[in-house]
Amino acid sequence: MTGDRPSWAPESIDLDRPNAARIYDYLLGGAANFEQDRVFAEKLLEVMPLARSAARLNRAFLRRAVRFCVESGIRQFVDVGSGIPTAGNVHEIAQAVDPAVRVLYVDNEPIAVTHSELLLNDSPHAAAMRGDLTDPDPVLASPLIDWSQPVAVLMVAVLHFIPDSAAPYDAVAxxxxxxxxxxxxxxxxxxxNPSLAGRDEVERLYRQSSNPGVRRTPDDITRFFSGLDFVEPGLVWTPEWRPESPEDVGAHPESSLVFAGVARKP
Structure with missing residues (x-):
């Protein structure tokens, strides 16, 4: 596949192995993905048809959460594990309210960073950097963010790719x-969800990718919010978090597959 490498794809990336950020991009209808990512995603959809709608519901949660934070006075964001830019990015949502909002995108996937840099060429208050959630120090050292002032730190659909052996709880803390x-x-x-159809097959698929998934219970997820106060409605299925209308939740919010929450530091 190396002969098909586009000019914008860094030489350091392995195009022959599916990557979670690029798979997610494909599920959302993006174009920054490769054949192996698309093949993987189609296999994923065969065993778990809910995957595409779950990705879109997760993205919709992100948009609502960003608007909530801006309306709550936040004027700087750090999107850790930001993925590949698609429509409705954090800076687009936040800066529509206040053009001076600062946004730092962080990802360890080179294509995500490359695309973010291209997208942000004309945006003086937003930047992208290559970094890892489990190595906070370089992110905390970014001159774009003033940590003495309130900030929204986003970790959306990323922690379920970080095993406990990488100490994600310590990093989030x-x-x-x-x-x-x-x-x-x-x-x-x-x-x-032990009863989820296709669960074992999905796990097998992700073991073949560069980002094997991690299973965590609601209690495990709640631990990431230690020391913080949940904003209503707490930790819920993505469509249940402050929906714009009751119809957005639907009869089976659990089909979103993902829990979401926003919490404030007292």
Whole structure:
């Protein structure tokens, strides 16, 4: 596949192995993905048809959460594990309310960073950097963010790709410790569901990718919010978090597969 490498794809990436950010991009209808990602995504949809709608519901949660944070006075955002830019990015949502809002995108996937940099060429208050959620220090050192002032830290659909062996709870706690009072943590995470059809097959598929998934229970996910106060309605299925209309929730919110919550640092 190396002969098909587009000019914008960094040489450091492995195009022959599916990647979670690029799979997610495909599920959302984006174009920054490759054949192996698309093949993987179609196999995923065969065993779990809900995957595409779950991705879109998760993205919709992100948009609502960003608007909530801006309306609550937040004027700087750190999107950790931001993925590949698609319509309705954090800076587009936030800066529609206040053009001076600052946004730092962080991802360890080179294509996500490359696309973000291209997208942000003309945006003086937004930037992208390559970094890892489990290594907070470089992110906390970014000159774009003033950690003495309230900030919203977003970790949306990323932690379920980080195993406990990489100490994600410690990493999240370090971000929370750096946040000023009045800051928010915005988080979503796939939920362990033993009765979910296709569950074992999905796990097998992801073991073949560069981002094997991690199973966590609602209690496990709640632990990431330690020391913070949940904003109503707490930790819920993505469509249940402050929906714009009752119809947005539907009869089976659990079909979204993902729990989401926003919490404030007191």
């Amino acid at each position: 370090k971000y929370v410790s750096a946040m000023a009072p009045g800051s928010f943590l915005v988080l979503s995470h796939g939920v362990e």
